[in-house]
Every structure is written in C-alpha cells, then in structure tokens.
Amino acid sequence: MSTMASTDAFTIAVSSGPSALHVCLAGDANMNAVDQLGHSLTDVHGKAVLAGASEVVVDLRQLEFMNSACFKKIVTWITRVEEVEAGARYRIRFLSNPKIHWQRRSLHALHMFAIDLVSVDV
Amino acid sequence: MALETNPPSIHGAGPEPTAVAPSTPSFELVFRPSVALITIVRRFVSEFYSRVIDDADVAGRLALATHELLENAAKYTTGGETYLHVDLDRASGAVTVRTRNRTDPARIEVLVRSFDALSRAADPSAHYNSMLRRSALQAHGSGLGLARIRCEGEMSLDLVVTDDLVEINARGSIPAGAQS
Numbered sequence: 001m002s003t004m005a006s007t008d009a010f011t012i013a014v015s016s017g018p019s020a021l022h023v024c025l026a027g028d029a030n031m032n033a034v035d036q037l038g039h040s041l042t043d044v045h046g047k048a049v050l051a052g053a054s055e056v057v058v059d060l061r062q063l064e065f066m067n068s069a070c071f072k073k074i075v076t077w078i079t080r081v082e083e084v085e086a087g088a089r090y091r092i093r094f095l096s097n098p099k100i101h102w103q104r105r106s107l108h109a110l111h112m113f114a115i116d117l118v119s120v121d122v
Numbered sequence: 123m124a125l126e127t128n129p130p131s132i133h134g135a136g137p138e139p140t141a142v143a144p145s146t147p148s149f150e151l152v153f154r155p156s157v158a159l160i161t162i163v164r165r166f167v168s169e170f171y172s173r174v175i176d177d178a179d180v181a182g183r184l185a186l187a188t189h190e191l192l193e194n195a196a197k198y199t200t201g202g203e204t205y206l207h208v209d210l211d212r213a214s215g216a217v218t219v220r221t222r223n224r225t226d227p228a229r230i231e232v233l234v235r236s237f238d239a240l241s242r243a244a245d246p247s248a249h250y251n252s253m254l255r256r257s258a259l260q261a262h263g264s265g266l267g268l269a270r271i272r273c274e275g276e277m278s279l280d281l282v283v284t285d286d287l288v289e290i291n292a293r294g295s296i297p298a299g300a301q302s
Binding site for chain 1: 189193254257266
C-alpha cells in the first residue's frame with residue numbers, strides 16, 4: 001500500500017513493508033511544504049504504531065532542501081515516538097545523500113536529539 | 123506558484139555570480155519576497171558559493187544559513203522589500219551574510235528575545251539541541267532558524283534595530299585552502 005502527496009516542488013510518498021514503513025521525501029521542503037509534511041508525519045506515526053512497525057525508513061536522497069519549519073515537523077514527530085511506550089516504540093532511520101551537504105549537519109543534529117531512536121545511513 | 127513580485131535586481135553583478143573585485147566576491151539582492159523567489163535565490167546563492175569556495179561542505183553550510191536568514195526576513199517583512207548582501211573577503215577568509223527588512227514591533231520583540239537567548243548560550247550545539255526540544259512543543263513557528271544558523275552554519279549572529287528596520291548579520295569564516 002502506498003500514498004503520495006505533493007506541493008509544486010515537494011513530494012512525500014509513504015509505503016508499507018513487512019516490518020517497516022518507508023517514507024520518501026523529495027524536492028524542496030520549503031514554507032509551502034510545512035503543513036503537508038506535518039499532516040503526513042502524523043499519519044505515518046499512526047500507521048507505524050497501529051502496525052507495530054519496528055522501524056520507519058525515511059529516504060531523503062532526493063530532498064534538495066529542508067527549511068527549519070519543516071525540520072521542526074520532523075522533530076515533533078520524533079518527540080511523539082519518544083512518548084510511545086518503550087516496547088511499542090519504533091526507530092527512525094534516515095537515508096541521506098552525501099552530495100546534498102546540509103543533510104549531514106541536520107541529520108547529525110537529529111541523531112544527537114534522540115540518539116536511541118534516530119540513525120542515519122550515508 | 124506564480125511570482126507575485128519583481129525579479130531580483132542584482133547590483134554590481136551580471137546574471138551570473140560575478141566577483142566585483144578579485145579579493146571580495148560579493149553580491150546584493152533586493153526583492154519583493156515570495157516563497158517561489160526564495161527558492162530561486164537559494165539556488166543562485168548556492169551556485170555563487172560553489173563557484174567561490176572549493177569546499178562543498180563549507181559552501182553548503184553558508185547556503186543553508188543564507189536561506190534561513192532570507193526566509194525569516196521575507197516571512198516577516200512589512201515593507202515589501204527584503205535586502206540580502208553576501209561578501210567574502212579572500213584575504214581574511216571572512217564571510218558576511220546580511221539581511222535587512224522592515225517589520226512590526228511584535229517581530230522585533232521576538233528577535234530581541236531570540237538574540238538575548240543566543241548571547242547567553244555559550245555552546246551552539248547545546249543551545250540548538252535545547253531549541254529543538256522546545257520547538258517540538260510550540261504550536262506555531264519553529265523558532266529554530268537562528269540556532270540552526272549558528273550551529274549548523276557555524277556562524278555568529280548580530281542584530282541591529284533602527285526604528286522598524288531590522289538588520290541581521292551572520293559572520294563566519296572560510297578555512298584556509300577552501301577558497302577557489
């Protein structure tokens with residue numbers, strides 16, 4: 001099953017696997033994308049908890065940029081995961097693109113924010 | 123989204139990013155902001171940095187800082203116009219990114235509080251991490267931009283307010299050997 005939403009320059013696609021949800025963000029996560037991203041991540045969280053997923057994989061390899069308002073939506077999502085009971089909590093794994101240089105610093109910040117929940121694949 | 127605004131005017135440069143003097147690559151933009159235009163300017167700025175800085179990571183963090191400053195200025199301007207100035211001093215390796223816009227008293231109050239918090243936080247990473255935690259609880263706005271610039275962009279920040287005119291300067295440095 002998969003869902004997809006987009007603005008002019010931003011897309012978010014969600015698909016389900018056997019033990020993980022996959023979220024693919026692409027394009028430019030700017031001021032226009034903030035609400036869409038927030039709603040989609042709320043939806044992803046609900047699905048992951050309902051399905052008992054052990055992991056959500058977030059593919060950023062085609063994400064050109066993310067502004068701080070969108071970044072906040074990711075942080076809010078991570079905070080929601082932290083609030084889930086320990087046994088039902090899922091991990092978040094980001095797939096990054098080393099050629100898109102902001103990702104290294106921003107994802108490091110997310111990893112440090114929730115070191116037990118967030119990992120980053122380069 | 124259609125551009126609602128005038129195209130950016132580039133002072134002292136042609137359509138391509140051009141050094142005004144060999145020792146100080148720089149540009150200035152004055153534009154009437156829109157989300158679409160901010161993205162265009164960010165791409166232009168990224169291209170500028172990648173032309174004058176050999177280190178892609180440094181160019182990337184400067185582009186991020188410039189975008190955050192610009193987006194905040196454009197979002198809160200009350201005068202319609204937003205001014206952006208970038209210059210790199212090859213001799214010293216210093217880089218300055220400056221935005222200037224008119225805004226309302228409530229926004230100025232928020233900025234003054236944010237800069238006060240920045241000045242009291244000695245460790246940019248710890249401050250950013252604490253701002254991330256705080257931002258998750260905020261219903262509106264992220265409040266992350268300045269902390270992100272200081273931590274991820276590795277830049278210092280200062281604020282100058284003159285009546286309703288707000289100027290923010292972000293200053294950083296380019297490591298020796300990273301300039302093209």
